[in-house]
Amino acid sequence: MSDTFNEGITCEFLDDCDIVWDRPDSLLDTRLHYCPGCGHSVVHRLLMEVVDELGIRDRTIGIAPVGCSVFAYNYLNIDMQQAAHGRATAVATGIKRVRPDRIVFTYQGDGDLAAIGTGETIHTVNRGENIVIIFINNGIYGMTGGQMAPTTLPGVKTSTTTSGRDVSIHGHPLKIAEMLALLPGAYYVTRTSVISANHVRKTKKALLKAFKYQMEGKGGVSFVEVVSNCPAGWKMTPVDSNKWLETNVFDNFPLGDIKLPVKD
Amino acid sequence: MSQKHLMKGNEALAEAAIRAGMKGYFGYPITPQSELLEYLSVHLNNRGGSFVQAESEIAAINMVYGAAGIGERAMTSTSSPGFSLMQECISYIACAELPCLLVNIVRGGPGLGTIQPSQGDYFQAVKGGGHGDYKLIVLAPNSVQEMADFVYLGFDLADKYRNPVLILSDGALGQMMEAVKFPDYDIEAHKVDKSEWATTGNATGTHKVITSLYIKTEKMEEVNLKLQAKYREIQEKEVRYETVETEDADLVIVAFGLSARVAHKAVDICREQGMKVGLLRPKTLFPFPKDQIKSLAEQVDQMLVVEMNAGQMLEDVQLNVSGKIPVEFYGRMGGLIPTPDEIVNKIKSMYEQYNPMEVTHV
Amino acid sequence: MNEEIIIAGFGGQGVLSMGMTLAYSGMVEDKEVVWMPSYGPEMRGGTANCTVILSDKKVSSPIINQFDTAIILNQPSMDKFESAVKPGGVLMYETNNIINQPTRTDISIFSIPANMESVKLQNKKIMNMVMLGAFLSARHVIPLKSIIEALKKVLPERHHHLIPLNEQALTRGMELHKVAANSEGRS
Ligand SMILES: Cc1ncc(C[n+]2csc(CCOP(=O)(O)OP(=O)(O)O)c2C)c(N)n1
Numbered sequence: 178m179s180d181t182f183n184e185g186i187t188c189e190f191l192d193d194c195d196i197v198w199d200r201p202d203s204l205l206d207t208r209l210h211y212c213p214g215c216g217h218s219v220v221h222r223l224l225m226e227v228v229d230e231l232g233i234r235d236r237t238i239g240i241a242p243v244g245c246s247v248f249a250y251n252y253l254n255i256d257m258q259q260a261a262h263g264r265a266t267a268v269a270t271g272i273k274r275v276r277p278d279r280i281v282f283t284y285q286g287d288g289d290l291a292a293i294g295t296g297e298t299i300h301t302v303n304r305g306e307n308i309v310i311i312f313i314n315n316g317i318y319g320m321t322g323g324q325m326a327p328t329t330l331p332g333v334k335t336s337t338t339t340s341g342r343d344v345s346i347h348g349h350p351l352k353i354a355e356m357l358a359l360l361p362g363a364y365y366v367t368r369t370s371v372i373s374a375n376h377v378r379k380t381k382k383a384l385l386k387a388f389k390y391q392m393e394g395k396g397g398v399s400f401v402e403v404v405s406n407c408p409a410g411w412k413m414t415p416v417d418s419n420k421w422l423e424t425n426v427f428d429n430f431p432l433g434d435i436k437l438p439v440k441d
Numbered sequence: 442m443s444q445k446h447l448m449k450g451n452e453a454l455a456e457a458a459i460r461a462g463m464k465g466y467f468g469y470p471i472t473p474q475s476e477l478l479e480y481l482s483v484h485l486n487n488r489g490g491s492f493v494q495a496e497s498e499i500a501a502i503n504m505v506y507g508a509a510g511i512g513e514r515a516m517t518s519t520s521s522p523g524f525s526l527m528q529e530c531i532s533y534i535a536c537a538e539l540p541c542l543l544v545n546i547v548r549g550g551p552g553l554g555t556i557q558p559s560q561g562d563y564f565q566a567v568k569g570g571g572h573g574d575y576k577l578i579v580l581a582p583n584s585v586q587e588m589a590d591f592v593y594l595g596f597d598l599a600d601k602y603r604n605p606v607l608i609l610s611d612g613a614l615g616q617m618m619e620a621v622k623f624p625d626y627d628i629e630a631h632k633v634d635k636s637e638w639a640t641t642g643n644a645t646g647t648h649k650v651i652t653s654l655y656i657k658t659e660k661m662e663e664v665n666l667k668l669q670a671k672y673r674e675i676q677e678k679e680v681r682y683e684t685v686e687t688e689d690a691d692l693v694i695v696a697f698g699l700s701a702r703v704a705h706k707a708v709d710i711c712r713e714q715g716m717k718v719g720l721l722r723p724k725t726l727f728p729f730p731k732d733q734i735k736s737l738a739e740q741v742d743q744m745l746v747v748e749m750n751a752g753q754m755l756e757d758v759q760l761n762v763s764g765k766i767p768v769e770f771y772g773r774m775g776g777l778i779p780t781p782d783e784i785v786n787k788i789k790s791m792y793e794q795y796n797p798m799e800v801t802h803v
Numbered sequence: 804m805n806e807e808i809i810i811a812g813f814g815g816q817g818v819l820s821m822g823m824t825l826a827y828s829g830m831v832e833d834k835e836v837v838w839m840p841s842y843g844p845e846m847r848g849g850t851a852n853c854t855v856i857l858s859d860k861k862v863s864s865p866i867i868n869q870f871d872t873a874i875i876l877n878q879p880s881m882d883k884f885e886s887a888v889k890p891g892g893v894l895m896y897e898t899n900n901i902i903n904q905p906t907r908t909d910i911s912i913f914s915i916p917a918n919m920e921s922v923k924l925q926n927k928k929i930m931n932m933v934m935l936g937a938f939l940s941a942r943h944v945i946p947l948k949s950i951i952e953a954l955k956k957v958l959p960e961r962h963h964h965l966i967p968l969n970e971q972a973l974t975r976g977m978e979l980h981k982v983a984a985n986s987e988g989r990s
Contacts, residue, residue, distance in 0.1 A: 203643075235644035238511065250650040256640035258510045259537075259652035261530050264503035267495070271507025271515065272640075274491040275465040279511070279642060297503070300496035447823075447830050447838070447956075473842060556842070617865055618823070618838035620830050699866070706864035780868040 201225040203234050203254045210248060214415020216405030217246050217313060219371040223381045224284075224311070225253060227388055237280040238272055240265045242294070244286035245319040263294025266301035269308045280391055282309035287328040288318045291353045295327075298353065305362030305397040309387045312354070312400065314430065315407040323410040327351040330429055335410075350429060354402045358436035364397030365390055366436040370404045370427070372419040395438065404430045445622055450588040451476035451615040454544065454608070457592035458516055459488050462628035463542075465508035465515040467493045467501040469523060472556040473612035474546035477518045498523035502530040502543075509539040510651045512639025514596055518544035520612070521562055522553065524570075531605060532571030536653035536664065538638075540599035542592065543577070543607045546615040549749075549776035557776025558612035560698060563753035566609045567727045574665055576672045577607040578679065579726040581697040585619035587724075593626055600633045602675060609726060611749065613699050613778065681724040682733055686712065690719030692788060693737050695758050696747040697723050700779065704747050707784035718788060726754070734761040743791055744768045747784055749777070767795070804834070804859050806944045807867050809884055811852035812876025812900070817931030820957060821874070822853035824935065827953035828945045829857040837865045850879055857944055872942060874934055878902050893941050895980070897934060913941060913983040920975050929972040936976020937983075947973060 200206065203225040211217045228234050234255055241249040243262035250257035260268040265283035273281045290298050290312050301308070317335055318324040324337040328350050332341040358366040365387060369380040380403055387399035404426055406418035413421060448456070455477045458466065466485055468478045478494065485492040495501035501517045508515035519527065524545045534541060545566065549559035566579045578598050580591040588610060595606040640649050655661040683701075685708055687693055696704040701722040711718035721737060723730050734757075737744070743766055746755040752770045759768050771787040773779045808825070812818045822838050829836035837856040854870075856862050873884045875896040881903070888894050890909045898916040905912050917933035939947060950973060954966055 234642070236642035238640050238642065240507070247654060250648070250652065254646075254648045255643050256649045257651070258507060258640055259650070259654055260506070261503060261533050264499065264506075264530065267500040267503035268507035268510070270493065270500075271465060271467060271504030271509075272511045273507075274493055274504070275508040275513040275515065276511050276641070296496055297500050300500065304493075445830055447827055447836065612842070613839065613865070616840055616842045618826060618836075619862075619865075620836055703864040703866050706867070709863060778866045780866060781864055782868055 201229045203228050205252050205254045207252060209252055211245065212407075212409040214406065214408045214418065215245075216315065216371050216403065219377060220311065220313060220380065220403055220405070221249065221252055223371075223377065223384055224282075225255075226381065227384045228255060230385070231388055231392070233280050233388070233392070236278065237282070240268050240272075240281070240283045242268075242283070242285055242289050243320070244289045246284055246286065246313065247320070249284055263289050263292070264297055265289065265294065266306070266308070266310060267297045270301055270304070270306050273306055273308055277307070280388065282311060282388070284311045285313065286319065287312070287314045287316065287326045291327040291351050295353070299357070299360070302357045302398045302400070303360050303362045305364070307391055307394060307396070308398060309384075309391055310398055310400045311384070312402040313405050314402055315405045315410070316426065317407045317410040319407050319410050323407075327353075328430070330425060352430065354400060354435055357398075357400055362397045363400060363436055364395050365399040365438055366402075367400070367434045368402040368404060368430060368432050370422060370432055372406075372422055376432075390438065402430075404432065445620040447618050448585060448621050449476055449616055449618050450582075450585045450610065451546065452480045453585050453589040453621045454518075454592055454610075454615075455480040455484070457589035457623060458542070459485060459490065460623055460626055461593050461596045462514050462631070463516050463596070464490050464513035465493075465504065466490060467495050467504035467508070467515070467517050469495050469498045469501050469519065471520045471523045473548060473558070473615050474518050474520045474544070476615070477544065477546070498526040499530070502527040502534075505541050505543075506530055506534055506537075506539060509534065509541040510537070510640055512635035512641060514542070516542040516544065518546065520546045520548045520556075521550050521559070524562060524565065528565075528571035531577070532573050532575060533653045534605050535571075535575035535577065536573065536668070537651050538603040538668075539605065539651070540596075540603050541605050542595045542599060543605055545607060545609055547609065547611045549774065555776035556612065558614070558699060558749065558778060559774070559776055560611060560700060560749040560753070561751075561774065562609065563726065563748070563750060566607055567729070567757075575668060576675075576727050577605050578602070578675060578728075579607045579609050581609050581724060581726050582614060583698050583701050583722065585614070585617065585621045588614060589621050589623060593624065597631055598679065600631075600635075602671060603638075604671065604675070609698070611699055612776075676728040676731075679725060680728045680730050680732075682730040683722045683724060684733075685720040685722070687719035687721060687737065689717055690740075691717045691742045692745065692791065693719045693721055693741045694745045694747055694784070694788075695721045695723070695734070695754070697726060697754060700747045700749055703779055703781055704784055706781040707788065710781060710785050711788055716788065716792065723754075729757050729761075731761045734758055738762040738765045742766060742797065743795060745784075745788060745791060746770050747779055748772045749779070750774060804857065804944060806857045806872065806942060807870050808855045808857075808872045808874065808938075809852060809870045809887065810855065810874045810876075811850070811880030811884055812897075814849045814851040816851075816876045817928065818851045818876065819853050821931040821935050822855045824950060824953050824957050825855045825857070825938075825945070827956050828949040829855075831949040831952045832945060834858060835860065835862050837862050839865045850877070852880065872938065874938060876900055876934070881905060895934065895937055895941060897930065911941070913937065913980060915976065915979050915983060917976065917979070920979065921972065924968065924972055924975070926968060929968060932969050932972035933976040933979065936973035937980035938976075939973065940977040940980035941984075947977070
């Protein structure tokens with residue numbers, strides 16, 4: 178256990194205790210810039226747990242495009258490339274095609290993956306690139322201050338839908354995971370959340386599966402959508418934002434596997 | 442040196458890229474560069490590289506970003522409208538200092554324009570194109586042989602300076618056939634060590650990050666200053682040009698690429714007719730042969746810039762001549778190419794109108 | 804030697820491949836060569852032309868507006884390029900495809916019935932080789948054997964059995980030029 182991480186904690190019994198919870202090695206020991214209660218932090222941690230458990234830090238490359246998580250490289254102690262808004266999966270394709278022996282993942286928001294980068298998303302999946310896509314669906318543009326995202330629910334107020342999203346003007350929430358699952362290049366598509374310990378565990382399992390599929394060289398993209406929150410953008414407390422997810426969002430974005438690998 | 446091949450410029454460029462150890466090619470069809478894409482689709486995958494037909498030029502250039510970022514030689518090629526689409530990522534690449542090769546087989550614009558050859562993208566190539574203060578190293582071939590040679594040079598310069606290199610050619614050079622010889626090129630001998638920055642995985646405990654994002658203004662300025670220092674070094678060390686009969690010339694044409702070929706013929710015709718005309722051909726558009734222009738401005742009476750555009754390099758020539766002598770321009774646009782006769786006629790009229798009394802040498 | 808040639812006609816008449824064969828043969832002869840096509844969306848039936856330059860010296864401009872020889876395969880090309888032949892140069896055209904005869908008197912003009920000949924040879928695609936043969940006889944810049952050598956490179960392997968037919972067409976073209984030259988009192 179790192180000393181700095183335990184700063185301030187004094188416990189006489191600590192030496193006698195088994196360590197049951199720790200910061201994963203690959204998660205850098207720095208303060209995250211994410212707002213309190215934001216799902217990004219949890220998913221970052223899970224990701225690094227997976228990288229450590231699989232022992233793939235020396236060959237994993239992550240791509241964080243523009244969005245709140247563009248700074249992911251400040252926290253993840255793996256090699257990373259920052260990408261232009263929407264283009265993460267194209268960058269991942271470039272890496273994977275010239276170095277198929279590397280483990281490559283993208284980490285994208287909904288504006289990035291399902292608005293400005295829709296073309297890249299669909300075509301990367303359609304080519305069946307052997308990569309992992311992690312999709313943080315928080316229903317809003319977090320980084321630019323809370324504008325409507327393609328996944329914003331009908332009626333929800335954002336800074337560009339001040340009287341609520343009107344589908345006759347703004348269209349409907351885009352269920353891109355379901356769309357992608359239709360493509361032969363999609364190998365594994367699932368939707369999870371991180372609102373409770375149980376859900377966190379499920380997300381971790383999904384991530385583990387996705388990376389393993391890539392390592393086994395299975396044919397296609399493994400796509401993990403995490404339906405997440407944005408307490409600051411939604412103007413809610415973290416607890417309320419998680420309740421909102423349960424009461425409103427999961428109806429529109431149901432959790433669970435959308436496409437499972439065909440058993441061979 | 443190997444044997445001679447009769448090849449189209451586009452094909453020669455593609456073949457040279459494979460021989461230069463290109464590992465990733467990412468492109469999108471557009472006339473008049475499609476032969477490049479087609480050639481590589483046949484040959485790259487079975488000669489050690491990876492070919493991807495991307496869904497757009499935006500995707501293609503971002504694939505180059507990824508492949509270059511992991512330290513492999515990567516390239517994309519396109520023609521004018523496609524090059525415009527790539528600009529955002531090119532700016533990212535320049536800031537993140539990723540070595541890669543870009544090819545623009547220019548066609549006439551603006552807009553969808555024409556598929557015929559043009560040099561209308563000079564400004565875009567040498568003055569930025571995308572956002573922010575950055576520069577590409579810009580090479581301007583004028584023959585099928587140079588379409589091949591500049592690929593090796595381009596990859597080498599890109600690796601040396603960690604800077605994107607652009608080959609700025611045009612539809613005619615891409616489509617025409619000439620004999621070309623591919624030099625013996627030892628890929629291993631030209632490899633540079635990229636282990637310090639290429640994101641191949643964190644094997645040492647310290648991770649590597651490729652980014653162009655610097656939220657702190659002081660840091661962003663620091664990055665800019667470093668880039669500017671690099672560009673100054675490139676300006677000092679990498680200027681390349683060719684001169685034809687400039688020694689005793691009293692009138693010099695400045696032209697690049699295909700225009701310089703036509704201008705060369707005009708020089709020959711003028712010389713036969715007793716006019717002392719010479720030619721300066723920049724092979725690098727950035728870095729621009731500023732000093733050569735400056736010293737020619739001391740020597741000759743007049744200059745003529747010939748381009749397939751409305752007068753773009755003209756501005757760089759004028760800047761360096763700084764009003765010392767008259768600088769005239771002859772250009773065609775919209776996909777048309779000046780003919781030798783047109784240039785000779787322009788030169789004759791310049792001699793007729795030239796009045797030394799009006800010019801004050803300073 | 805510096806020979807600047809324009810070959811012009813419809814797409815599908817073998818304009819570009821005739822030029823390519825000529826350029827290849829120039830390379831066989833260790834000459835400097837340029838082949839510059841007109842390119843565009845035009846396909847079969849549209850106009851097509853290419854410039855070929857063969858030279859002992861490095862070729863300066865691939866873009867030229869005056870030609871030593873024009874090989875013309877349709878009327879629009881005749882209208883466009885008759886005036887572009889240098890004084891003293893050669894204009895040869897395919898007899899059947901030209902309605903309005905050329906009128907210049909300062910150049911050598913040959914009418915070559917290459918279409919008819921290709922019909923006799925039972926392969927209409929060979930018309931361009933008949934014209935090329937006529938060119939060889941008129942200009943003497945490339946020997947026949949180098950053209951044959953070039954054909955081996957230009958034609959894909961699976962078409963190599965057609966080389967004897969091509970050679971026959973080339974030879975017939977050379978003869979047709981001589982006939983045309985005699986009837987017009989020139990060679
Ligand atoms: C080409 C371009 N357009 C717009 C932006 C501005 N921009 C930065 S982040 C962002 C939205 C990101 O939203 P999302 O992908 O949902 O991620 P989040 O911030 O919510 O995590 C936008 C529009 C940009 N950086 N680049």
